[in-house]
Structure formats: structure tokens, C-alpha cells
Amino acid sequence: MATDLRISNISKIYPGCIANDNVSLQFKSGKIYALLGENGAGKSTLVKILSGIISPDNGEVFLNEKNLKLSSPLDAKKNKIGMVFQHFNLFETLSVFENLSIDATEDNKSLRVRINEILKKYNFSIDLDVPVLNLSAGQKQKVEIIRCLLRSPKVLIMDEPTSVLTEQETEELFISLKKFCDEGILIIYITHKLKEVLSLCDEVAVMRKGKVVSVSQTQNEKVETLASKMVGQKLAKIKKKINTSKNKDEIFKVKHLNFYSDDPFETNLVNLNFSLKKGECLGIAGISGNGQNELFQILSGEIITPDASIIFRNKEIAKLNPKQRREYLMAFSPEDRISQAAVPELKIYENVALNNFKSSNFFEKGLVNERKIKEHSKKILSDFSVNTDNVELKSQFLSGGNLQKLILGRELITAPELLICYNPTWGLDVGAINYIHETLIKINDEEKSTILISTDTEELLKLSDRIAVIYKGKLSKIMPSVEVTPEKLGILMGGGSID
Amino acid sequence: MEDLLIKIEKRNDVPTTLYFFTPFIAIILTIIGGGIIFYTLGFNPIEALKFYFITPISNLYGFSELLLKATPLCLIAIGLSFCFKSNNWNIGAEGQLTFGAIVGGGVALLFYNQEGFYILPLIIIAGAIGGMIFALIPAILKTYFNTNEILVSLMLVYVSKLILDYLVVGPWSNPEGFNFPETRQFSDSARMPLLFEGLRIHAGIFIALAAVFVSWFVLYKTYLGFQIKVSGLSLKTAKYAGFKGKTMILIVFMISGACAGMAGVGEITGPIGQLHRMISPDYGFTAIIVAFLGRLNPFGIIFASLVVSLTYLGAETTQIFLQIPQYTGQVFQGMILFFLLASDYLLFFKIKFQNFNKNELRH
Numbered sequence: 001m002a003t004d005l006r007i008s009n010i011s012k013i014y015p016g017c018i019a020n021d022n023v024s025l026q027f028k029s030g031k032i033y034a035l036l037g038e039n040g041a042g043k044s045t046l047v048k049i050l051s052g053i054i055s056p057d058n059g060e061v062f063l064n065e066k067n068l069k070l071s072s073p074l075d076a077k078k079n080k081i082g083m084v085f086q087h088f089n090l091f092e093t094l095s096v097f098e099n100l101s102i103d104a105t106e107d108n109k110s111l112r113v114r115i116n117e118i119l120k121k122y123n124f125s126i127d128l129d130v131p132v133l134n135l136s137a138g139q140k141q142k143v144e145i146i147r148c149l150l151r152s153p154k155v156l157i158m159d160e161p162t163s164v165l166t167e168q169e170t171e172e173l174f175i176s177l178k179k180f181c182d183e184g185i186l187i188i189y190i191t192h193k194l195k196e197v198l199s200l201c202d203e204v205a206v207m208r209k210g211k212v213v214s215v216s217q218t219q220n221e222k223v224e225t226l227a228s229k230m231v232g233q234k235l236a237k238i239k240k241k242i243n244t245s246k247n248k249d250e251i252f253k254v255k256h257l258n259f260y261s262d263d264p265f266e267t268n269l270v271n272l273n274f275s276l277k278k279g280e281c282l283g284i285a286g287i288s289g290n291g292q293n294e295l296f297q298i299l300s301g302e303i304i305t306p307d308a309s310i311i312f313r314n315k316e317i318a319k320l321n322p323k324q325r326r327e328y329l330m331a332f333s334p335e336d337r338i339s340q341a342a343v344p345e346l347k348i349y350e351n352v353a354l355n356n357f358k359s360s361n362f363f364e365k366g367l368v369n370e371r372k373i374k375e376h377s378k379k380i381l382s383d384f385s386v387n388t389d390n391v392e393l394k395s396q397f398l399s400g401g402n403l404q405k406l407i408l409g410r411e412l413i414t415a416p417e418l419l420i421c422y423n424p425t426w427g428l429d430v431g432a433i434n435y436i437h438e439t440l441i442k443i444n445d446e447e448k449s450t451i452l453i454s455t456d457t458e459e460l461l462k463l464s465d466r467i468a469v470i471y472k473g474k475l476s477k478i479m480p481s482v483e484v485t486p487e488k489l490g491i492l493m494g495g496g497s498i499d
Numbered sequence: 500m501e502d503l504l505i506k507i508e509k510r511n512d513v514p515t516t517l518y519f520f521t522p523f524i525a526i527i528l529t530i531i532g533g534g535i536i537f538y539t540l541g542f543n544p545i546e547a548l549k550f551y552f553i554t555p556i557s558n559l560y561g562f563s564e565l566l567l568k569a570t571p572l573c574l575i576a577i578g579l580s581f582c583f584k585s586n587n588w589n590i591g592a593e594g595q596l597t598f599g600a601i602v603g604g605g606v607a608l609l610f611y612n613q614e615g616f617y618i619l620p621l622i623i624i625a626g627a628i629g630g631m632i633f634a635l636i637p638a639i640l641k642t643y644f645n646t647n648e649i650l651v652s653l654m655l656v657y658v659s660k661l662i663l664d665y666l667v668v669g670p671w672s673n674p675e676g677f678n679f680p681e682t683r684q685f686s687d688s689a690r691m692p693l694l695f696e697g698l699r700i701h702a703g704i705f706i707a708l709a710a711v712f713v714s715w716f717v718l719y720k721t722y723l724g725f726q727i728k729v730s731g732l733s734l735k736t737a738k739y740a741g742f743k744g745k746t747m748i749l750i751v752f753m754i755s756g757a758c759a760g761m762a763g764v765g766e767i768t769g770p771i772g773q774l775h776r777m778i779s780p781d782y783g784f785t786a787i788i789v790a791f792l793g794r795l796n797p798f799g800i801i802f803a804s805l806v807v808s809l810t811y812l813g814a815e816t817t818q819i820f821l822q823i824p825q826y827t828g829q830v831f832q833g834m835i836l837f838f839l840l841a842s843d844y845l846l847f848f849k850i851k852f853q854n855f856n857k858n859e860l861r862h
Contacts (some may be wrong), residue, residue, distance in 0.1 A: 063858035118625040190799075302738050323741025332739070340735040353725065396512070 001153040003064060007352035010059030012045050014371040019045035021210040029154070029186040032177060034197040034218070036230055037207035038493075039288050039455050043190050046207075047159055050188075051083040052076040063154070080147030085095045086160040087265070088140050090388055092133040096143055099132055111150075118149050138169030145176070156180060157188045158405070162196060163289060163444065164264050172466050174200050192230070192287045194223045196493030225463045227490025231457050250256040251449050252276040252418055255309040258295055259473075267291035269298070279469045281440070283464025283481065287453045287493050291473035293335075296422045296453055300332040301325045313417060327358050331411035333421035337400065341407045344396035348388075348406065349377040351395050355410045384409030385435070401432025408439060415477065419443060422470070436462060457489050471495050506851040513846055519799065521846055522792050525838035526806060532834045550820050550830075551813035561812065563698040567770065568811050570598070570700075571762035571779070571803035574707040575786035577714045578758025580795040581751040584718065585727040586734065590636065591652030592759040593628040593783025597659040599760020600767050601666065602629025604774040607689040607729040607767070608671060608682055623706070623764050630760020634658060638752035642745040647779070648752075658694045667774055672834060674715040679774035682788060691769040703765035710758060727751065759783060780811065788836045807832060 005027040012020040020042045027033050030394045037043045048054045050061065054057050061068045070077055075357055076083065090099050097112065104111050114129065115447035119453060124142050132140060141161060148156055158177070162170045177200065181187050189201055197204050198218055203216045207228040213334045215375070252275060259269040269291050276282050286292055297303040301322040310318040322332065334340045356362050363372050377391040384405045387397070404424065411419060424440070425433040439451055440463055454460050460467055460481075467484050468490035469476040476492045488498055519837030533551065534544060536545035555561045572739050575592045582589040590650055603626030610618045637651040664680075673683045691701035718724040730737040789807050793800030827850075 153613065300739065307782060320745075321741045326741070334739060339733050340739050343729060343732045343736050345732050350725070350728075354729065354736065354739070356722075365726070366722045367724065368720050368725060484779070 003184070004062075005155055005188075006019045006052075006062040006065075007046070008060045008062065010046065010056045011044075012049065012056050012241060012475070015280055022047070022331075023059070023207075023210075023212050024415075025205055025212060025215070027186055027188060029184050031059075031202040032181050032187045032189055032200055033206065034201035034204040035051055035188060035190045036192065036194070036204055036226065037088065037196055038192060040209075041207040041230075042210040043207055044159070045210075047083070047157055047188075047190055050076065050081060050157060052154075062329065063285045077151060080151065081157065082151060082152040082153035082155065083157045084141065084144045084148060084159065086163055088144055088350065090132045090140055095129050095131055096126055096135070097128040098382075100128075100147055100150065103108040111212065114150060115146060116144055116426055122179060124176075134273055136169070137164040138172070141165070141169075141173070149180075153185060155188065157190070158344065159190045161189070161190075162191070162193065168198075178254075187198045192494060194226050194230075194491065194496055196495075197226060198223065206230055223491050223496040224487055224492065227494060227496070228487040231486045231490040248279060250275050251278050251313060253309075253311040253452075255297075256265060257295075257298065257305060257310070259298060259303070259305055261294070266481040267294055267473045268293070269294055269299070274468065274474045274475065274478060276449050276451065277415075278414060278449060279444050280465045281444050281452055281463055282478070283389065283448045283460035283467040284451065284453045284459050284470055284475075285457060285489050285493060286453075286455065286469055286470040288348050290470050292422060292453050292455070292470060294333060294473075295470065296332075296420065299420050299451065301328075311362060323356070324413070326355065326416075329417045331414065331416035331419045333404075333411055333419065333424055335422040335426060337403050338396075342395050342403060346382070347392050347394055347395065348398075349374045349391040352377040352380060352391075352410050360414075368473060379408035380413050381404065383413065384439075399432075401428045401435075404428060404432065404436060408436065412439070416448065419452070420451045420453070423450070423455060425456065429433060433459075449497065457486055457493075458487070461486070469493055505673045507848050508851060510847055510849055516849065517846065519794055519796075520826045521842045522794065522799070522803070522839060524842050525792070525835055526837040528842075529831060529834040533831055534839070536827075540823065547817065547821060550817050551827075552809060554820070555809065555812035555816045560698060562808065563695070563700040565805060565808050565810055566652065566704060567700045569801075571765055571782045571806035572705045572708045572786050572789045572807055573800055574703075574746070574762040574765070575759045575783055575852055576789035576793060576804060577707070577710045577756035577797060579786055579790040580714065580793075580800065581718070581727060581754045581799070583790055584731045584795050585747060585751050585752055586731045587638075587641075587748055589634065589637065589652050589755050590630040590649050590787065591634070591654075591656050591783070592755065592786055593779065593781060594652065594656035594659040595633045595756040595759035596763035596766075596779055596783045597656070598633035598742065599626040599630030599756075600665055600763030600765075600778050601659070602626055603760070603764035604682065604767050605671075605686075607685040608774075610684050610689060611686055615687045616688070616712055619691070619768065620770060622689055623761060626760040626764030628758040628760070630756040630758070630763065632756070634752040634756025634759070637747065638749050642748050663774065664776060665779070667776060673773075679775075682773050684769060684773050689768055690772060691765065699770050701765070701769040703769050706761055711797045713802060720795070723747075723750070727823075743749060759786075785832055788832055788839075792835060792839055807835070810835070 007023060007025045010020050010023045013198050023046060035043050049056050049070065052073045052075045055071055055261065063071060063079055100115060101108060101219055103109055119126065124141055132143065140428040161173060162458050165173060177187055191197060198221065198401055200220050202219060203215065204218050204226065206226065208230065254272060255275050257269060257272040261268060267290060274282065294303065298305055301320055304319060306319060308318050309316065312328055312330060315328060318329060337343050353362050360376065362369055376392050378389065381389050386402045386405045397408065444450060452460065452463055459482065464481045466478050469480050469489060471492060491498055500637055515742065530548060534548055536549035538544040556565050575596065580587060603622045606622045606625040633655065636655060637648045640646040640651050641648045667680045667682055671682045673681055675677065694700050711768045718727065726737065726742045729740065730742060730744065730747060758839050763778065763780060767774055771778060785807055789800060789803045792806065795803035810828050810831040813831065817823045817827060818825045
């Protein structure tokens with residue numbers, strides 16, 4: 001029987017952001033549909049609505065013209081909507097069979113028979129009696145898929161399924177998905193990877209800033225056309241003066257940076273090489289989860305990679321911790337403001353003391369010099385126009401923008417030669433974004449360098465002198481930003497290649 | 500069919516005054532809970548509570564006993580506060596106390612027939628080192644082998660108790676002791692000086708008070724204290740700031756172990772005067788309650804140690820006057836912790852009730 005899934009005028013508004021803005025889409029079985037978009041485009045919100053995890057403020061979902069009330073994941077299950085999330089929901093210490101039998105309604109014997117049928121039919125090779133923790137990421141995903149198949153689903157939603165898979169496992173997954181599709185299961189495939197859309201899907205809906213901006217047949221699309229739809233054409237109005245002087249001193253150089261992690265949710269970094277001149281801003285673009293976190297932590301010294309070479313102002317700093325790197329005049333502004341860059345429960349002046357650089361005398365002979373820290377904090381608050389002058393205020397009472405100003409101020413007041421920041425304007429309002437962009441341009445004008453890791457392409461094009469794209473832990477070639485267009489970035493961010 | 504849906508949300512702005520006030524609420528609730536227990540056992544609750552909370556400290560001797568038992572609790576809790584503040588869950592203070600007592604007691608036995616002013620300080624230092632070494636085991640295993648310090652420190656409690664058992668029965672047992680499981684009596688030079696004639700309260704209380712002031716200074720006025728505070732609130736931030744995480748774990752465990760070790764020495768050189776099997780009525784475990792009841796604040800801990808000490812004394816008096824088992828002490832300690840955790844939960848989270856239609860789920 002054919003399945004027809006229709007989403008009608010779905011809206012979901014979170015404080016300060018419209019996650020889904022009047023989204024209407026139609027899906028029919030026999031095809032694989034892609035839902036494409038950048039981070040924060042609203043894909044996940046839509047998927048969560050379909051799987052009953054959140055309920056929409058407005059709009060309806062129809063399955064074969066029946067209006068569905070999806071107020072819990074249970075409802076989605078009952079209506080035969082299956083969902084495989086990016087992060088698995090398996091009990092690591094239980095066996096595969098035990099995991100599958102947890103929410104089964106039949107007895108173990110007949111369940112085993114059915115599971116074996118599925119294994120045989122789709123050519124999955126999984127030992128049902130080993131603990132899940134012994135499985136590879138691809139095998140775990142298969143267990144999740146089997147769990148959906150056991151309920152003979154009409155709709156199967158896959159959320160970024162290849163982010164933890166190897167190339168080989170990805171190919172296998174695609175073969176299985178095509179088989180499911182032939183059997184009449186409607187497949188919705190969520191991704192930001194352009195190539196996968198083209199090689200797997202029949203139809204693609206592109207989302208941007210909560211809206212569906214296009215629905216089209218994939219055969220009419222190319223990597224370039226999808227990329228520009230995904231990223232959007234809007235270009236930055238103000239652009240900084242590009243740093244062209246080529247004969248400036250090199251200040252920072254990374255050679256042979258490799259990072260291997262046992263954690264499947266971390267990204268391995270493969271042979272990164274780049275360098276930076278005085279007064280230059282190097283932008284690193286990419287969809288989040290492609291190694292930016294790991295790169296930031298390695299550059300800041302939170303993760304030490306002893307085999308890599310990181311040269312800063314002619315000194316090898318690869319083995320130094322963040323505090324020692326600060327002594328050499330580096331500064332860091334991490335993505336996560338509230339649990340990494342600052343502690344909300346601490347007072348403003350205590351958060352300032354986290355950047356305890358050598359000449360600060362914040363802690364003389366191991367004792368806290370409160371007077372000094374407070375004086376210094378007052379200066380930061382006024383120099384960086386934070387909207388309070390009370391250094392005793394707990395940081396949790398600052399707005400995101402003001403907290404970010406405080407953090408940047410704390411990092412910049414030491415006049416560092418290099419600032420490394422990661423999504424510095426994430427979640428901020430326009431006023432704060434402008435202020436931070438101006439600040440970042442100003443430090444380049446003062447001949448200080450910046451590395452800007454960001455998932456916001458607009459921001460990168462506005463601030464960077466040169467841009468590279470990180471994709472699956474690999475860095476693209478570094479391009480002068482005058483030669484970069486949003487389309488080019490989009491292609492590279494989606495794993496494509498340009499000449 | 501209407502039903503209530505319960506939603507739990509974190510509160511962002513908990514007033515400091517309320518934060519330090521909730522322990523009192525917990526104590527009041529404990530007293531009420533205790534009254535109910537006495538009532539169900541068939542006693543007049545007011546009378547029984549009077550035996551429990553007032554009678555023990557109604558005379559000078561009782562009051563000195565209160566201080567005597569509060570001394571080790573306070574000292575251990577001060578040490579534990581360093582661990583707990585920095586997110587290190589040292590549950591094995593009882594083991595560190597026992598091992599400190601073993602090492603300190605060993606030194607005391609070495610000098611059993613000698614006199615000299617230097618003997619007592621030597622024993623105290625030995626006890627502190629003993630506790631420190633024993634606390635370093637879970638710390639090193641945690642930092643270098645990623646083990647869970649809760650399990651390791653807890654299991655080591657039983658190791659130290661068995662070592663003590665072996666020593667007092669075997670090699671260290673008193674040769675003139677008719678095979679009782681105890682060592683020789685320590686010499687007078689190896690005993691804590693008594694503060695007043697006829698009372699058991701001893702100079703160990705000054706060690707505890709000194710620990711309070713030193714810990715206040717270290718926690719609030721030094722770089723180490725700042726690092727402990729930040730790591731406790733956010734390990735990610737501590738890493739980002741470049742604090743030496745591993746060294747800090749070792750340091751807080753050493754401080755904690757040293758305090759517990761000294762508390763052990765205080766017991767054997769104070770009221771006990773020798774080593775035997777029962778050197779501590781689980782002071783090391785009870786001190787965990789003291790640390791939290793005192794909000795991990797040095798001065799709060801003084802107050803909390805007095806309250807919890809009273810639960811030990813109350814249990815003894817009610818046993819004598821009402822023939823209720825001494826274990827009521829543990830019941831009261833458990834209630835304090837339970838009510839404290841419960842009121843903390845309500846302090847940090849708000850509970851929202853929402854109407855929600857069950858029938859929607861059924862279709």
C-alpha cells in the first residue's frame with residue numbers, strides 16, 4: 001500500500017528564534033527524500049515534530065490523509081513512523097538481542113526468528129548475542145534500523161546517519177536504504193552532505209533559517225546549485241579591508257597536525273597544515289561536527305598532540321597547556337560560553353581571573369589579589385561596553401551578548417598577538433554581533449592575527465583574509481577570501497570539490 | 500480524562516541566604532520526623548525528643564562529650580570539603596582515618612615505654628602522613644588509570660579495617676593482654692593533653708579549629724582555592740583555563756586524607772589510648788553528612804559537626820532512658836541527609852504541574 005505523508009503549515013517558535021516557519025512538504029512512498037540544510041536551518045526541529053518529541057505551535061501532519069496527533073514518541077511508533085537518530089539509543093552492556101527485545105511485544109523465540117529473517121533479507125551480519133559495546137558504529141546503526149524494521153514501518157527517518165560511518169559503511173547503508181524504498185517504505189533522509197543527496201535521493205527539500213526554500217528533483221540539481229540554495233546568496237554588506245601585503249612576518253604555523261580519537265562522536269583530524277601572517281584573519285568554515293571542536297582544543301592546548309608541530313612566534317608550543325600558551329600571548333574564545341569560557345555561577349571578577357596571565361599579578365605568591373582582579377575587571381567592563389559596572393555580579397545575569405563581550409574583553413585586554421575564536425557570535429542578537437565583528441576587525445588593523453573557526457559563512461566572508469573549509473577532519477586548500485563565493489564554500493562544506 | 504503532567508525546571512537564581520538557611524529546615528524536619536518515629540514506637544514524642552536533644556547536653560560533662568565527638572567529625576569534614584568542592588568524591592575517609600590511626604598508633608607503640616615532648620607531635624605527623632598515603636591510592640588510580648574514586652575509596656575502607664584487625668590480633672597485640680584484640684596502652688607522652696580535669700575533651704579540638712581557619716584561608720584566599728572552586732563548577736572551564744587538573748586531584752585527596760588521619764590519631768591518643776578494633780563509630784562516613792550539612796563552608800562545618808555529634812549522644816541517652824537501640828543515631832543522621840537533599844532539590848529546581856489530556860495518547 002502506498003504511503004503518503006503530508007506536513008502542513010508547521011511552525012515552531014523558540015524564544016528568540018523561529019525554528020520552523022510555516023513548513024509544508026509532501027512525501028510519497030517509493031522515493032527517497034532528502035532534507036538538506038545548514039546547522040540551525042530547522043531540519044532537526046521538523047524531524048523531532050514528526051517523531052513526537054516536540055509538538056509544533058501550529059500546523060498538522062497527515063499520514064494517508066489521516067490527521068496525526070503526535071504528542072509523544074509512542075504516537076509516532078504507533079503510526080509506524082520509525083526514526084534512527086544520529087546518536088544511538090542502545091544499552092551498551094546488553095546484547096543486541098536484549099536491546100531489540102526491550103520494547104518488543106512478542107515472545108523471544110518468535111522475535112528471534114523475525115530478526116533472523118531481517119538479517120538474511122538485507123544481508124546484515126550481526127551477532128545477536130554480543131554486547132552492543134563490541135559493535136562498530138555502523139553495526140550499532142544497523143541494530144537501530146532493525147528495531148524500526150521489526151515494527152514494519154511506513155516511514156523511516158534517518159537523521160544525519162553517515163556522520164559516524166566509514167565510507168564502506170556508508171555505501172552499505174545506501175544499498176539497504178534503496179532496498180527499503182523498493183519495498184514501499186517512505187524514506188526521509190536528513191543531511192547537510194550534498195554528494196549523498198545526489199547519489200541517494202530522488203527528491204530534495206532545502207531548508208534555510210526555518211523555511212523550505214526549494215523542493216526539486218535531484219536529477220535536475222548539481223552540487224553547485226544545491227550549495228547556493230543551502231547557504232543562501234546573501235552577502236555581507238560591510239567587508240573588511242583585505243590584508244594584502246604579502247611580505248609580512250609569519251606568526252603562526254601548524255605542521256602535520258593529526259588527531260585520532262577512540263570516541264566515535266569525535267572527529268579525527270588528518271594532516272592539517274596552515275600558517276598565518278601578522279595582522280591576518282584565517283577563517284575556517286565547515287558544518288559543525290567536522291572537527292572544529294577538536295581543532296580548537298588542540299590550538300588552545302586543551303588537547304595535547306605531541307607529534308604535531310605548532311610554531312608560534314618562532315617557538316614550538318605544541319606541548320604547552322592553555323595557560324602556558326597564554327604566556328606567549330595567545331588568547332582563546334571557545335564556542336561554549338556558559339560552560340567553558342565562563343562559569344555562570346562565578347562573579348564577573350572571578351571569571352576574569354580565569355585568564356591569569358603572567359603580568360596580571362592576580363595571584364601573587366599563590367594568594368588571591370582581589371583588589372587587582374576587580375580593578376582589571378572594571379577596565380574590561382568599560383573598555384568593552386558590557387552593560388554593567390558591578391564586578392560582583394554573577395555572570396549568569398549577563399545576556400549572551402554581554403557575556404561574550406566580557407569573554408572577548410578578558411582575552412583581548414592582554415593585547416595578545418593571536419586570538420583563536422570559535423563561533424564568537426553564535427546565538428547573539430544583531431547589535432552584539434556587529435560589536436564583536438568590529439572588535440575582530442579592529443584587532444587585525446592593529447597587526448594582531450586571528451583564527452576564526454565558524455559555521456556562519458556570512459561571518460567568515462566578512463572577516464577573513466583567507467578561508468579554508470574543514471570537512472570530516474580534513475582541511476581544504478586555503479583560498480584568499482576575495483576569490484571565495486558562498487557557493488564555493490557550500491560545495492566544500494558539503495564534501496564536494498572545486499578545481 | 501485530565502491528568503497532571505509534572506515538569507521539572509532548574510532555577511537560575513538561588514539566593515545565597517536561602518542556600519545557607521535550608522540546612523536549618525532540614526534539621527527541623529528531622530526533629531519532626533524523629534518525633535513521629537518515637538510516637539509510633541509508643542513514646543511521648545516531646546519527652547523522647549527531650550531525652551534525645553536536650554538531656555545529653557544539659558550538664559557540663561555532656562557538653563564536653565558533644566565537643567569531643569564533634570572534633571573528629573569537623574576535622575574530617577573540613578578535609579572532605581576540599582575534595583567535594585572540586586568534584587572529587589572521596590567516600591573513604593573512614594579508611595583514611597583507620598590507616599592514619601594505624602601509622603600513628605604504630606609510632607605510639609614504638610615509644611610505649613618512653614617519655615618526651617616530641618612523641619605526640621611525631622604521632623600526629625605520622626597519622627597525617629598515613630591518611631595522606633591511603634587517600635593517594637584512589638587519587639593516583641583516578642588520575643592515571645581512570646578508575647572511579649567513589650568505588651576505590653569506599654572499598655579501601657574495608658582493607659584498612661582488616662589491616663587494623665590483623666595487627667591488633669596478631670603482631671601488635673598486647674603481650675600482657677590475655678589475647679584480647681588490643682595493643683598496649685600508649686605512654687602518657689603519647690596521649691593528647693586533657694583540657695579539664697575529669698572531662699575527656701582533649702587538645703585535638705585545637706587541631707580541628709586550626710584546620711577550619713587554614714581551610715577557610717586556602718579555599719577563599721589562594722590560587723589553589725580558586726582552582727578548586729572553578730574545577731568543582733566546571734571541569735571544562737578548568738581545562739580551558741589551563742589548571743593542572745591531575746596535580747589538583749592529588750592535592751585535594753592528600754589534604755582530605757591528612758585530615759582524616761589526624762582525626763584517627765586524635766581518637767586513639769585521646770579518649771581511647773590504644774589501638775583496638777573499634778576506634779571509630781563510622782566518623783569517616785558521618786563526616787560526609789557533616790560536610791554537606793555545613794554547605795562545604797568551613798564555619799558551616801563547625802555548626803554541622805555539633806549538630807551531628809548530638810545525634811550520637813542522643814542515641815546513647817535514649818538507649819539508656821527509653822531502651823531504644825543505639826542505632827536511632829544512624830536513623831537521625833540518615834534523616835538529616837535525606838531532608839537536606841530533598842530541600843536542596845526543591846531549592847535548585849522548580850516543579851511545574853501542567854494539565855494534560857490522557858485520551859490524546861490513546862489514539
